[in-house]
Amino acid sequence: MSKLIVSLPYPSPTSADGSAVASNMLYTFVLTKAGKNDGSSKAKTETLSLSELPVADATVLVVPARALSWHQIDLPKVPKARLRAALDGLLEEHLLDDTHAMSFAVAPEVQTGKAATAVWVAAFDKAWLKNAIQAFDAAGCRITQVVPEFWPQSNPIICVTGSPEAAWITRADDQGVMTLPLHLGNSSGSNGVLQALLAHLPDGATVGAEPAVVELAEASLMPYTDLKVELRQHANSLLFSATSLWELAQFEQSLSGDSQGMKSVIRKWQTFWQSPAWRPARWGLVALLLANLVGLNAWAWQQQASLSKKRTQLSTILTQSFPNVKTVVDPALQMSREMVLLRQATGASSVQNFESMLSAFSHANSASVGKLINPNAIEYIANNGNFGVNFKNIKLTAADLSASQEKLKTMGYVLTQNGETVSIKVKNTP
Numbered sequence: 001m002s003k004l005i006v007s008l009p010y011p012s013p014t015s016a017d018g019s020a021v022a023s024n025m026l027y028t029f030v031l032t033k034a035g036k037n038d039g040s041s042k043a044k045t046e047t048l049s050l051s052e053l054p055v056a057d058a059t060v061l062v063v064p065a066r067a068l069s070w071h072q073i074d075l076p077k078v079p080k081a082r083l084r085a086a087l088d089g090l091l092e093e094h095l096l097d098d099t100h101a102m103s104f105a106v107a108p109e110v111q112t113g114k115a116a117t118a119v120w121v122a123a124f125d126k127a128w129l130k131n132a133i134q135a136f137d138a139a140g141c142r143i144t145q146v147v148p149e150f151w152p153q154s155n156p157i158i159c160v161t162g163s164p165e166a167a168w169i170t171r172a173d174d175q176g177v178m179t180l181p182l183h184l185g186n187s188s189g190s191n192g193v194l195q196a197l198l199a200h201l202p203d204g205a206t207v208g209a210e211p212a213v214v215e216l217a218e219a220s221l222m223p224y225t226d227l228k229v230e231l232r233q234h235a236n237s238l239l240f241s242a243t244s245l246w247e248l249a250q251f252e253q254s255l256s257g258d259s260q261g262m263k264s265v266i267r268k269w270q271t272f273w274q275s276p277a278w279r280p281a282r283w284g285l286v287a288l289l290l291a292n293l294v295g296l297n298a299w300a301w302q303q304q305a306s307l308s309k310k311r312t313q314l315s316t317i318l319t320q321s322f323p324n325v326k327t328v329v330d331p332a333l334q335m336s337r338e339m340v341l342l343r344q345a346t347g348a349s350s351v352q353n354f355e356s357m358l359s360a361f362s363h364a365n366s367a368s369v370g371k372l373i374n375p376n377a378i379e380y381i382a383n384n385g386n387f388g389v390n391f392k393n394i395k396l397t398a399a400d401l402s403a404s405q406e407k408l409k410t411m412g413y414v415l416t417q418n419g420e421t422v423s424i425k426v427k428n429t430p
Contacts, residue, residue: 004056004141005030005238007149010064011128025049030238031056045234050139058144059136062241063248065149065161066168069095069123070176075106077115084251087121095123102126103253108245120152120176122248129253143255146248149241150177156201159232160209160217167213167220171197182213182220198225208232351412352387354380357424360411361391375422388425395420 006029026047031054071094078086083106088099095102103126110116129146136143149170150157156173160182167182178197198221207229209217218229249255272278314331322338340352351357357380377392396404396417405415414427 001033001058002056003032003242004054004059005032005062005242006053006059006136006141007062007234007238008064008067008132010066011125027053028234028238029053030235032239045238050135053139053141055140057142059141060242061132061136061143061146062238063124063129063146063148065170065172065177065179067124067128068148068177070152071121071123072118072176073121075110075116075119077113080112083112091121091123097125103129103248103251105246105248105250108247122148122151122246124248126252129248133249133253133255143249145242146253146255147241147244147246148177148248149237150179151244151246152176156205158198158201158205158207158227159237160207160213160229161237162210163212164216167216169194169197169207169217182216194221195224198227201227206230208237210234210237351426352382354389357387357389357413360408360413361389361422361424363407363411386425388423391422391424393420394422396422 006027009025009027026049028045028047030045071091073087073090075090076086084104087104087106091102091104092099102123105122105124107120110119133143133146149161150159150172152174153172154174156171158169158171160167160169162168162182168179169182170177170179180193180197205227207217207221207227208231209229210232211234214229214231221227221229273282311331315328318328318331318335318338319325321335325334325338328334351360358378375391375394379390379392381388381390394417401415401417408415408424409427412427414425416423416425
């Protein structure tokens with residue numbers, strides 16, 4: 001399965017309708033195949049216009065960090081249909097713009113309809129993202145997810161992006177996401193802002209910087225910290241963003257094609273199957289399937305061995321009881337035939353004999369109706385080990401039939417009725 005990960009341009013402040021997507025605009029993207037969404041060295045960034053973007057099974061749009069603001073709120077217990085209105089009221093005092101012009105996205109771990117504390121909510125321009133989604137839909141790109149470039153997370157991330165003329169530094173941790181112009185570090189009176197951004201980092205933390213701003217990041221951050229600046233390819237940045245479980249297209253921001261529920265299932269499955277964080281779980285699942293496969297084969301082998309042992313025992317009993325049987329093909333059938341021949345030779349009666357069936361029917365007949373019902377024709381059947389007798393011109397009531405069936409069952413026969421014909425067949429071959 002192929003996935004196209006596209007970085008959306010920052011919304012232009014001069015656009016009146018919030019549109020930041022045009023057919024002649026260039027987009028940076030990464031095209032990955034299934035199994036390569038783990039930062040593979042084969043993945044590389046390219047830049048093309050919207051009409052020139054490659055076709056993929058799924059398209060993920062990455063919203064730049066500067067286009068998002070992050071807010072932590074206590075979410076009340078409200079139904080899903082009223083959640084958007086509740087967010088308007090909760091975030092009204094936190095935003096400079098009118099809430100009706102903004103779109104909101106709630107953290108993926110939040111369960112709709114339940115109260116939750118310290119919930120992260122992303123806010124961004126509504127018209128801008130709506131126009132972007134419509135433009136990609138018109139270009140034939142099947143959008144499956146809209147993700148943030150960075151999002152609140154337990155492990156702090158600091159990254160410098162952009163160009164030497166417009167470089168930005170972003171910190172994402174459990175306190176939220178903050179993005180500032182890198183030139184603040186060189187501005188008078190703004191040193192404290194950058195120092196605060198770089199404060200309280202764990203040991204071994206590094207600053208990632210895209211190729212265009214590596215030298216600028218080293219020169220700008222040197223006066224404030226001894227953190228090491230590492231090269232972070234744009235392809236790896238996009239691949240990292242695509243691993244996010246966040247979905248920014250919520251509420252009035254809808255994606256075309258599949259339902260939102262199905263898209264969520266697809267995204268979670270892709271995350272499980274492709275994310276390096278889930279690699280131990282994938283190996284565990286494979287090990288579990290292999291263990292079950294080995295167990296099933298072992299159980300089948302055991303059952304086959306048990307069945308072979310029983311067949312051998314039955315064959316042994318047959319040859320010991322009837323030494324004249326030299327070749328064993330079907331022990332049960334051969335033993336039945338030998339028993340019939342033995343009874344015929346000794347004159348002993350058996351349930352297959354015509355006389356035994358007549359006697360059984362007479363007992364059941366008299367016991368069920370209190371008097372004998374004489375048939376006008378009797379047919380004896382002995383065909384390939386199947387023995388039975390048909391009695392014509394007899395019609396039993398339901399009660400009589402049930403009573404007769406119970407009586408003959410104890411004698412080893414099965415009684416059935418078809419119209420005015422009653423049949424007796426041997427149930428168990430002795």
